[in-house]
Structure formats: structure tokens, C-alpha cells
Amino acid sequence: MSGWTRFTGQAVALPLESIDTDQLIPARFMSAPRGEGYGSFLLHDLRFDSAGKADPAFVLNRHRDANVLVTRRNFGCGSSREAAVYALVDFGIKAVIAPSFGDIFAANAINNGLLPASAGAAVVEDLIAALGADTAEVGIDLAAGAIFLAGRGIELRLAPDARDKLINGWDDIDLTKAHGQEIAAFCARHRRQAPWSWPGHG
Amino acid sequence: MSAPRTLFDKVWDGHVVLERPDGVALLWVDRHFVHEGSHHGFAKLAARGMALAQPELTFGVVDHYAPTRGGLAAAAPDIQRMVRTLETNAEAHGFRCFGLDDPRQGIVHVIGPEQGLTLPGLTINCGDSHTSTHGAFGALAFGIGATEVAHVLATQTIWQKRPKRMRITIEGVLGPGVSAKDMALCWIARLGADGAQGHAVEYAGAAVRNLSMEGRMTLCNLSIEGGARCGLVAPDQVTVDYLHGRPFAPAGPEFDRAAQVWMDLASDAQALFDREILLDAADIAPTVTWGTSPEEALPVTASVPDPAGLPQGRAERAREALDYMGLIPGQPLAGTPIDTVFIGSCTNARIEDLRAAAAVLSGRRAKVPGLVSPGSRKIKAQAEQEGLDRIFIEAGLEWAEPGCSMCVGMNGDIVGAGKRCASTTNRNFRGRQGRGARTHLMSPAMVAAAAVAGGLADVRPLLEGRA
Numbered sequence A: 001m002s003g004w005t006r007f008t009g010q011a012v013a014l015p016l017e018s019i020d021t022d023q024l025i026p027a028r029f030m031s032a033p034r035g036e037g038y039g040s041f042l043l044h045d046l047r048f049d050s051a052g053k054a055d056p057a058f059v060l061n062r063h064r065d066a067n068v069l070v071t072r073r074n075f076g077c078g079s080s081r082e083a084a085v086y087a088l089v090d091f092g093i094k095a096v097i098a099p100s101f102g103d104i105f106a107a108n109a110i111n112n113g114l115l116p117a118s119a120g121a122a123v124v125e126d127l128i129a130a131l132g133a134d135t136a137e138v139g140i141d142l143a144a145g146a147i148f149l150a151g152r153g154i155e156l157r158l159a160p161d162a163r164d165k166l167i168n169g170w171d172d173i174d175l176t177k178a179h180g181q182e183i184a185a186f187c188a189r190h191r192r193q194a195p196w197s198w199p200g201h202g
Numbered sequence B: 001m002s003a004p005r006t007l008f009d010k011v012w013d014g015h016v017v018l019e020r021p022d023g024v025a026l027l028w029v030d031r032h033f034v035h036e037g038s039h040h041g042f043a044k045l046a047a048r049g050m051a052l053a054q055p056e057l058t059f060g061v062v063d064h065y066a067p068t069r070g071g072l073a074a075a076a077p078d079i080q081r082m083v084r085t086l087e088t089n090a091e092a093h094g095f096r097c098f099g100l101d102d103p104r105q106g107i108v109h110v111i112g113p114e115q116g117l118t119l120p121g122l123t124i125n126c127g128d129s130h131t132s133t134h135g136a137f138g139a140l141a142f143g144i145g146a147t148e149v150a151h152v153l154a155t156q157t158i159w160q161k162r163p164k165r166m167r168i169t170i171e172g173v174l175g176p177g178v179s180a181k182d183m184a185l186c187w188i189a190r191l192g193a194d195g196a197q198g199h200a201v202e203y204a205g206a207a208v209r210n211l212s213m214e215g216r217m218t219l220c221n222l223s224i225e226g227g228a229r230c231g232l233v234a235p236d237q238v239t240v241d242y243l244h245g246r247p248f249a250p251a252g253p254e255f256d257r258a259a260q261v262w263m264d265l266a267s268d269a270q271a272l273f274d275r276e277i278l279l280d281a282a283d284i285a286p287t288v289t290w291g292t293s294p295e296e297a298l299p300v301t302a303s304v305p306d307p308a309g310l311p312q313g314r315a316e317r318a319r320e321a322l323d324y325m326g327l328i329p330g331q332p333l334a335g336t337p338i339d340t341v342f343i344g345s346c347t348n349a350r351i352e353d354l355r356a357a358a359a360v361l362s363g364r365r366a367k368v369p370g371l372v373s374p375g376s377r378k379i380k381a382q383a384e385q386e387g388l389d390r391i392f393i394e395a396g397l398e399w400a401e402p403g404c405s406m407c408v409g410m411n412g413d414i415v416g417a418g419k420r421c422a423s424t425t426n427r428n429f430r431g432r433q434g435r436g437a438r439t440h441l442m443s444p445a446m447v448a449a450a451a452v453a454g455g456l457a458d459v460r461p462l463l464e465g466r467a
């Protein structure tokens, strides 16, 4: 995965609370291989009716070029499905701004280059009001820790490890492989100290 | 003397391979459970041409797409493909996989404990958010995404930032007809679906200690619905007795040695928590959800809330939820007609759950159709031995094979659009049980009561005069 530091794009408001991962991608799409992209599954049952017709009023149908979402608390709660992040990323979303995120979702997002930017609830409400049903230009600077949106400068709250990972596009498996010896040493010690941690033979 | 530590910290500290200056630690993973939905993780491993690091610590099971009726041959092609992919990965990487024809098959969070794979003091990961269930044993167990699944497959470790600690203490005695499910829905309603975000939650107090392992698993299972990273209960004699003689648990003198270590895992008396919540069991009533988030729950004796009386943000959310759920503000929750019931899932499909539902249904007829899917093949066999299957069938419900089934609908078991389901599962999200489906979460006994009444109902009168 390649990292990124600065980004400019178009933000839209999705003024809903607790958009869970079942809504981000309904379970029935999850057996699909990633190859064809998951973008069309994003918020599928909010975007399309049961006959598959797009709801012209839904904000992401009106603004197909949107790449930053501003939304309410507890975004991405629920299931651990990384497919929810794939749907956002494949649609073209680069960042989500919300007061809070589901823990597993936030980790999955970082692992796929998607920024889960938390901002205060009052700031988010202000942005939602400013955006209304339209888009606005948004700039994000990870290194400076700042977001510029609808004429406002907002502090980007992001843990340093998450920021470093997004900027460098680090891949954890590569990072961890450098610690192979420490892992082997731990494993040997753990086996001596807690032998019962290894499963019996069933 | 070392500083007093919590149960969580003891398990965490025992698994730190190394810690980075930014406070993120690399943890050893004692158990990694995988299922059909883990296919993205295996694909990532394959893309790198990497081998599975510890096949001995990796266990697979078919559950998310498991057909509950008609067998695999009759299932849709993509369901067959998902099951085959897992089995192929198990063969290729040499880990044990409980397939559909294995007598040990069942839902991952049910069979881990049942087989003695889940033990106190372990770190446990699975690409499923309800991995928190295993914390009932005093294990550090949490759900992970596909990238992390690939990482655990490749290295048997995971990078984690230490969460904060919260203790939820529930003292006192639960009333009749009130269960672990009600305890969980009660604290989530109180703190919110993100109330425990960023925290490891330890459950303590007399009402928790008095729960069976099944009850503790239900409680820990729902930790994620309150936003917690994981849930834990300190191991005690109940834990040890449950594990004794389980197939993959240590045996003989090694079991006794392990049990001593497990008993010492309990939080030290002076250990500090970042947050403390205290609840009284006597205040907990049989609870049902009315909205589309697990936090939208109330005692069954209450009425549908009026959004007009809620603060602004909440009001908007409540209005949308009520609109989706087809409920009218102010109407009593009890008596709301339902179309179907579901008893199953990793939350409430263990033997004790089936007994609780059967105790209500025995000698009665359900007014609506419904499905009962036991949590595992072992539980199914046990229930049949006890005659519970007859009670469900005679009540008019369908007795099916084990799997995730209508909890998530991946295997095709869904609730129809606009239909209302009383369900023992864990998520009442929009569309969780099928597009347009309306889900009310509650305990197994309460689902049984709803089946008998044909609508949401208080189970307590139905239990009078019954053991």
C-alpha cells in the first residue's frame, strides 16, 4: 500500500449516527472476490431500492465524486468486516470525519490507507450544517495534523502510530518480519512458562 | 512488590513480545480461529506466497455460510464455494478445520470453549467482532479485520495499543426471568453503543459471579455492542469446572497446574480502572430493543419512546429508527405483533439458552413460525437427548442445523422485508437479518414468550408455576 500525506477533494455530509458495517456493506455481498471492486456495494441498501434502482436523492448518488464523508458518532460500529473499508476505498473515499469510530473499523481503515479522522461533536455538527446537501472542497494534511473544510481549519485528531502508518503506507507484516528473532524467543519462553497454552490433541 | 494489576493487564503483560516507543505492542496470539469469512486474509497470505506460521494454533470452522437446512449440496453455488475455499485453505496450510460433517462443528465462539480450545489467560483472535465472547474465561479475546487476520496467519502475533480499562460491577441478585442478555442490554442502553469504546471491560460483582459459563459468554459476547475492545470475567471454580475434561484442554496434573495459574489471574484488590460502572441486578428487567442499535433497548414493560422528548441529535436518530421499525411513539412495547422468531447465534444458542426457551414453550404453541438453530452439533445432540427438540417442534418451530444462520443471513436464512422478528441474536442493525427486516433483540426466554404471545411479551407471567 502506498502512503499519502496531503490530499484535496470534495466532502459531503452524511448526517447519520452509528452507521454500522452491515449498512456500509450488506452481508450478502461479502462472498465476492475483491478483484471487481467493492465500490458499488457501499451503503447499497441506502443508495439503491430493492429493484436496484439508485435513489437520486441520496447524497452519494448525487455526488459520485465525493471522497470525504462527514458523519455522526460511532461510524463503522459492528462487525469486523474489512469489506466495509474496501467498499469505501473502492468507491473513492479517502477520509471519514466523525466524532467517534468503531475500534475495529478504525484499525481496518488505517490498514487500507483510509483516514478515520475524529473531530469534536460540535465541530462535526457545524460542518454538517455548513455542507448541507452540497459538496465543499476539503484539504487534509496528515503531517501538519490539519483539515481545511468549508472555510474552517480543524485540528485532525489521530494517534501518532496511525498517522505514521498512513503517511508511510507501512505494511505490518513487513515490519513484524524484522522481529522474527524476538518472536521466536518469546515463543520458546512462553512454551516453558505456560505449556498449557498449547492445545491438547482433541 | 509489583503494582496491583487488573486481570486484563496480567494477560496482556504475559503476551508482549516487544513494545515500540509509541506504546504499540506486538502481542503473541495463542489461538487464531478462522471461518469462511476469513478468505480475504488467506488471499493476502497467498499473494505474498507466505506460509501459515503456526498451524497448530490455528483452528477453522464452517459457520457463517453453513446451511441449516437441506445440506451443502442444495446450497447456492457461492455458499458452496465459500465453504470449499476454507476447507482448501485448511488442507493447504495444514490446520485443523471442523467442517460441516464434523461432529464438533458449530459457531466459532461456541465451539472454541466447548472443545477446550478457549482457556483462561490466553490471547485469542478471530476475524469476527464477537470474539469478545471468549473473554468469559478470562482470556484476552478480540475481533480483527482481514489485514490483521493475514498478519496473525503470517506471524502468530498482532500489533495493538493497550486499551483503557473499565469495570462494570453488577451486584445483587437477578429477578426471575432475567438473564445475562438483559444485563448486557441494560448496560449498553445506559452507556451507549460506543459507551465502552477504547476500553477493555471487566465484568465483576455477585450477579456476574453467579452466572454459569454460558451466561458469562453471553455477557462478554455483547461487549462489542457497547463498543468495547473486549470483555473479561475473572476465572473461578465455575470456569475450571467447565473446562475440566474438555477435548483440547490440558489433562491430568497439567490441568491442575494450569488451574492454579488461572485462579491467580483475577484483578488484584487494589488494581485501578480508568472507569468504574456500578449496577444493581435488582434494577434489571427483561429487556427488548425497539430501534436499530443495541443501545435502543428498554424493559419490556416500557413504551416506545417519543422522539419529541429526546435531545436533538438523539431525536433525529430515534425518529429514523422508529420509522424503519414501524413503531408508533408511546405505544406499549408489549403486544407489538411479530411475524417470526429466531433462537440461535453465538450470543444465545448454548444448551442453557435452549433450555430457557424450552421451559417457556413446553406444552404451548407458538402463534408465529420460527427457527431454532443450536450453536453446535454437540449442543444439538445434547438438546435432542433432553427432548428439547420435541418441545420446539411441538410448539410449531423449526429445529435446524447449527450455524450463524439468521444472525447475519449469509447462508440464506433471512427475515423478509418489513417482517418483525423476535431474536436472540446480537445486532438489530437495519438489514442485518435481511433487507428491510425488523429485529428486536431479547433473551431466549423472552423470544419464547414472544412466540407464544405472537407479539413482544413479558416472560415472567409465563414462568409462574414452572421451575
Ligand code: SF4
Pocket: B063, B064, B107, B108, B109, B128, B130, B345, B346, B347, B403, B404, B405, B407, B408, B426
Ligand atoms: S452468530 Fe452472528 S455474531 Fe456470531 S459469529 Fe456468527 S455471524 Fe458473527
